[in-house]
Amino acid sequence: MGDATSINEMLEKLLEHKIVAILRGIEDDTADGAAEALIEGGIQLMEVTMNTAGATTIIERWRTKYGNAASIGAGTVLDVDYAKRAIDAGAQFLISPNLDEEVIAYGQERGVAVWPGVMTPTEIVRALKAGAGAVKLFPMGTLGIGYLKEIRGPLDTVPIMATGGVDLSNIRDYFAAGANAVGMGGKLISLDWVKEGKLDLVTERARHFTEAVRDL
Template identity: 55%
Template sequence: MNLTEELLAAKLVAIVRGITREQAKTAGAGLVAGGIRFMEVTMNTDKALDIIGDWRSRYQGKAYVGAGTVLNVDMAREAVDAGAQFLISPNVDTAVISFAIERGIDIWPGAMTPTEIVTAYTAGAEIIKLFPMASLGLGYLREIRAPLNHIPIMATGGVTLENMSDYFAAGASAVGLGSALMPKGALISGDVEAIQRQVSKFVRGAVTTEVTP
C-alpha cells in the first residue's frame, strides 16, 4: 500500500500551523496517541523544518509527517531534506508536482476550480486538496464530484465532529483538519490527553463513515 492509498484508508490529515517547537511536542504526542496517521506542518510555521525533523525521528513507524503550504520548488526541497514524507500546497504549481514525483514523494496540491483540479491530477498528483472548503461549501463539493468522480478529493476547511460525515457524503475521499483537533488551551498547558481524546473522536468517526464513490 503506497502513501496515497494509506491516506484514502485513514481519511484524515492533521494540520498544524503557527505553533512553537515546544508546543509541537504536545501536539505530536496527542495526535499520534489519538490515532492520527498523517501530520502536516505548514511551512509558514516558525521552525517548521525543525518540527518536521523532530516528528520524523520521534514518530517513525507510527505516523507520516509532511509539509504544508509548500508554494514553490525551493520550499519543497527544504521540506523533503528535513524529512517530509508528503507535500501539501494551497495551490497548483506543476513544477512542485514534478519535483515531488521525481523525488518519489506524494504530493496533494490545493485547487478550487475544475480546471485546476484536472491540471493537478494530469500532472501526476493522486489526491487533490479542495481549498478553501469552508468558503466553497458542501454544495460546491457535490457539484465538482459529479463530473470529476474519478479524482480523489481531500476537502480542507470547516470540518467539525458534527459535519465530518457530511463531507464524506458529499464526495470527499479525505479531509484536512486543523484547530478542531486541538481543544482550547491544550497546547499552552501541555495537555496531551485532552488532544488525544479529541483526536480519537475524529478517528473513530472517520473509520465508521462510508465514503461516497
C-alpha cells in the same frame, strides 16, 4: 524519477485513515507533546506548515521520533524552494493551498507525494495531468459541501481531500458529499490546549474524529 511506490503507498494511507492533522504555528518546545497526543488519538498523518517558525526542524525531529507511528508531511508548500527544504527535512508528503506543476514534478523526482490545492474543475484536471495523486479542495469552509457534491458528478474518480470548515458535527456530511479525506487544523487540535499542557484533551478530541471516520 523517484520512488513511485512510496508515492502510491502514501496515497493509500491518506485514503485509509482519511484525516490529515494540520499544525500551523505550533511552537517547537510543545510540538512533540502535540504529536504524541494526536498519535495516541489515532491520527496517522500530520503536516507541519512551512510558514511555521522552525518547521523543517520539527519535521526532521518527528520523522526520527514518530516515523514508525505516523507519516509526517509539510503544508503550505507554495513553490519548489519550499518543496526542496521540506523534502530535505524528511517530509513524506507535500500539501499546498495552490497548484504549482513544478512542485508536483519535483515531488515525483524525489519520490514524495504532492497533494496540491485546487478550487475549480480546471485546476483539478490540471493537477491530475501534472501527476498529482490527490488534490486538496480549498477553501471548503467558503465553497461549502454543495460545491463538492456538484463537481463530484463529472470528476468522480479523483481523490479529494476537503480542507476548511470540517468539525465533528459535519465531518460525515463531507464524506457523504464525496470527500475521500479531510485536512483539519484548529477544529482538531487546539494550540491553547497544547500550550496549557492539556494533552489528554487533544487526544480525546482526536479520538472522536478518528472514530467518526473509521466506519465510512
